Amino acid sequence: MVGGKRTGLGDFILLIIVYNKVKMEVSMYPRLEIDKNKIKNNLNVLTTFLNKEGIKMTSVIKGCASMNQVAELYVACGSDSLGSSRMSHLKRIKSFLDIETMLLRIPMLSEIEDVVKYADISLNSEFQTIQALNQACKEQKTSHDIILMMDLGDLREGYFDVDEMIEVAKEVERMNHINLKGIGANLSCYGSIRPTCDNMTQLVEVAEMIESELNRKLDIISGGATSTIPLIFEGCLPSRINHLRIGESVLLGRELGEFYECDLPLETDSFVIKAELVELKEKPSYPIGEMLYDAFGNKPEYIDYGIQKRGILAIGKQDIGSHEKLIPKDDRILVVGSSSDHLIVALDDTDYILGDVIEFELYYQPMLFAVLSSDVYKVFKG
Numbered sequence: 483m484v485g486g487k488r489t490g491l492g493d494f495i496l497l498i499i500v501y502n503k504v505k506m507e508v509s510m511y512p513r514l515e516i517d518k519n520k521i522k523n524n525l526n527v528l529t530t531f532l533n534k535e536g537i538k539m540t541s542v543i544k545g546c547a548s549m550n551q552v553a554e555l556y557v558a559c560g561s562d563s564l565g566s567s568r569m570s571h572l573k574r575i576k577s578f579l580d581i582e583t584m585l586l587r588i589p590m591l592s593e594i595e596d597v598v599k600y601a602d603i604s605l606n607s608e609f610q611t612i613q614a615l616n617q618a619c620k621e622q623k624t625s626h627d628i629i630l631m632m633d634l635g636d637l638r639e640g641y642f643d644v645d646e647m648i649e650v651a652k653e654v655e656r657m658n659h660i661n662l663k664g665i666g667a668n669l670s671c672y673g674s675i676r677p678t679c680d681n682m683t684q685l686v687e688v689a690e691m692i693e694s695e696l697n698r699k700l701d702i703i704s705g706g707a708t709s710t711i712p713l714i715f716e717g718c719l720p721s722r723i724n725h726l727r728i729g730e731s732v733l734l735g736r737e738l739g740e741f742y743e744c745d746l747p748l749e750t751d752s753f754v755i756k757a758e759l760v761e762l763k764e765k766p767s768y769p770i771g772e773m774l775y776d777a778f779g780n781k782p783e784y785i786d787y788g789i790q791k792r793g794i795l796a797i798g799k800q801d802i803g804s805h806e807k808l809i810p811k812d813d814r815i816l817v818v819g820s821s822s823d824h825l826i827v828a829l830d831d832t833d834y835i836l837g838d839v840i841e842f843e844l845y846y847q848p849m850l851f852a853v854l855s856s857d858v859y860k861v862f863k864g
């Protein structure tokens with residue numbers, strides 16, 4: 483049909499298939515709707531903001547399983563570096579995009595060959611692993627950049643002992659195939675420790691100690707993730723921090739405004755979950771009988787609100803992680819609880835009927851689960 487060709491039976495059948503596919507996609511639930519324009523907006527806002535501060539950004543896309551459409555969008559919008567914690571993501575990205583890749587999780591000894599092949603930079607904290615990277619580079623006749631990680635108190639990855647870190651930096655400098663690109667730190671992950679002027683200054687001090695030992699400047703001092711951005715607002719991020727690895731605030735944009743009160747024009751509903759009502763009844767809100775464990779072996783607290791209008795949605799923990807991280811768009815709705823495949827909501831003062839679809843905005847965890855759930859349909863807009 484395209485280009486004025488004759489229409490035939492083949493084209494007609496194709497039209498029917500496309501029509502049915504569109505019809506099916508419109509009516510299939512649960513679904514995750516992803517608004518590319520909103521992600522694009524967030525990427526532009528943050529890139530402009532950070533560039534003005536002289537900070538380069540690696541766009542982290544692990545939060546949406548590094549979906550091809552999102553990776554493509556980032557590159558089309560001018561990202562020059564994509565990061566993920568998983569080698570499988572970077573390998574897939576390298577198969578169809580020409581872009582610098584950064585491996586965020588400390589490499590496994592069992593994946594070293596792939597790291598050298600598909601990641602341009604990796605974050606590291608074990609000398610033995612760096613030696614293995616060097617060896618793999620030699621075999622593959624290539625080179626690899628690393629960032630040495632320092633633990634500033636969050637107690638996930640990184641050198642805790644500064645002297646050890648400096649010694650490793652000196653050893654790496656002597657390696658033939660590994661380029662020490664810089665140092666970095668990660669916060670707000672395990673220990674919930676926030677980036678501050680103090681811990682960021684500590685990172686810069688160690689970078690400068692390494693620089694004086696190596697007799698050269700480091701290219702990168704990587705001051706963390708989304709949670710470091712508030713320090714820029716407060717005007718106390720040391721100027722030598724010149725790189726951040728940003729995930730959540732581009733994909734969702736929720737944390738900066740909500741947890742840190744940073745006023746950037748970010749869209750917070752680029753990902754929306756829609757699920758269908760499969761039961762609707764008046765029920766007591768407090769369980770009846772002898773209480774033991776829920777479906778996941780926990781003992782939740784229940785509050786007695788008396789009789790409520792209750793709905794069950796066909797979506798569950800398998801698809802969203804935790805129901806507590808969903809935000810109903812209709813603020814009359816209360817999320818009450820969930821099991822693997824069911825989500826229970828209170829619908830007092832609403833007029834929903836069976837088969838209606840309820841929409842939720844979300845935090846990071848449901849995004850992570852929903853993109854990976856094969857039972858959640860993904861639909862891109864924009």
Ligand SMILES: *Cc1c(COP(=O)(O)O)cnc(C)c1O
Pocket residue numbers: 542544545567586587605668706707708709727728729730731
């Ligand atoms: C996930 C991750 C990031 C990105 O964090 P956001 O909070 O999503 O911005 C940065 N660095 C490392 C090491 C990570 O694992």
